[in-house]
Amino acid sequence: MRGEIVEPPALQRGTLRIVPLGGLGEVGRNMTVFEIDGKLLIVDVGVLFPETEQPGVDLILPDFAPIRDRLDDVVGVVLTHGHEDHIGAVPYLLRLRRDIPLLGSGLTLALIEAKLQEHRIKPYTLTVKEGQVERLGPFELEFVAVNHSIPDALAVAIRTTAGTVLHTGDFKMDQLPLDDRLTDLRAFARLGEAGVDLFLADSTNADVPGFTPLERSIGPVLDEVIAKAPRRVIVASFSSHVHRVQQVLDAAYAHDRKVALIGRSMVRNMGIAAELGYLKVPGDVLIDAKRAATLPDDRIVYMSTGSQGEPMAVLSRMANLEHSIEIGEGDTVILASSLIPGNENAVYRVINGLTRLGANVVHKGNARVHVSGHASAGELMYAYNILKPKGAMPVHGEARHQVANAKIATETGVPEDRVIIADNGTVVDLKDGLATVTGQLDLGFVYVDGSSVGELTDADLKDRRILAEEGFISIFVALDPATGRVIVGPEIQARGFAEDDEVFDVVRPQILEALADAARNGARDLHSYSQVVRRTVGRWVNTKHRRRPMIIPVVVSA
Known part of the structure; x- marks a missing residue:
């Protein structure tokens, strides 16, 4: 799992570099970048939906920072299927370069084209089908039918001079699918016979025993x-x-x-x-x-x-x-x-x-009104046994899912030292069929908040949580900076503090005394006086009320 930040070495020619920018250690914002000989291929560009500790956030995007200055090297984006956690961030990527080719099945591209129309972006697309082979620069791509909870899902085999990687996207092995489109196990077997050096398999249900029920x-x-x-x-x-x-x-x-x-x-x-x-x-x-x-x-x-x-x-x-x-x-x-x-x-x-x-x-808790779209442990075991990959890197899931997937890999014969449990930003290099971890990038969350993208920080979210959970107190004071003598105030207003205004009568004399002390000790600028007010009110509210509200002092010169 993720350790300290380690700058990866310069990529040697003939080596395939794999960097997940999202989708590992989480369920959402799936995105993986493949690089060889100066060219980049991207598989999926999805969004993550916010949780309760991210108030006001609409969407969370993958961190594009590692490729932002290299968008001209991107030969294409493969979209495995049409769910938001795999295609939802495409508009934000295409804002940076609009002519990046998008490859996917007919339904997948129709869904993303409709979404892009709302963003006033007309994409360059290439519709592909199972069994089809396409070459994009140094990448040869073969598309394989897989079954999921949305029609037309595809896995993709990526062949390079460094080796072959099979990326499943989201998949399961429903044997009686509603659209009669089975996961193509014959293609899996054929790929396995030819040799799969690294298997990137959907981990979402890896900790669920048995087989996913039929749709x-x-x-x-x-x-x-x-x-x-x-x-x-x-x-x-x-x-x-x-x-x-x-x-x-x-x-x-x-x-x-x-x-x-x-x-x-x-x-x-x-x-x-x-x-x-x-x-x-x-x-x-x-x-x-x-x-x-x-x-x-x-x-x-x-x-x-x-x-x-x-x-x-x-x-x-x-x-x-x-x-x-x-x-x-x-x-x-x-x-x-x-x-x-x-x-x-x-x-x-x-x-x-x-x-x-x-x-x-x-709901699912009291009736079978839903079945998962992801392969359970039994199906993953079948996939590993059919493919016999030389190495494995579990993707698409939280830590417990990745670990369960890794265990299945080793149980089916993948050597333990060839199973990589990565995190977002982990740099994996594949050379002569052998995958090794060579670095760890420092990636963050990119928040969409209304019309702003990437401007909201974790510090902003912390402020929002404080406002939501603890409220805020504002203190207005007009004083003489030379003497610290208060001319107007302290006027105190609070929101979300759940106390009567009279409670502040206790702290007002403390503020006056603290300002006078600060003046006697040489304070002359308004910032210093503001900090005195903040500390005085903060100490009082924490000691007397066991609260940590946001405190906003406004100190002006009288």
């Missing part, structure tokens, strides 16, 4: 819940989960209900999926929200975003009575997705809110 097992459960629902049904899922939406459409159609898509991203993504033939819409089951409002409650299903408790997503606004669809007694809400680590509190807050409103909330 088809969800359909009957959704069908039963919708059949028994006395009033409206609201299903929340990821806005790109085409398979789940397909199952909801089929169940609604079977029980004479109409479906209305709610949420901008849900409407956009499903429109694209239907247009390209990935979503099969039975009959005239889809209607718009306005028409849905005119139907009887037992004839409608709403398909919405917000399964992760996102504050501004549709389901959260419903739970807070901030949406035009008002949840009531007898409504059924289905959360048809898994919990992303870190989102648990937000999701349970939404579940509690919906329950208080009288809804019957069905």
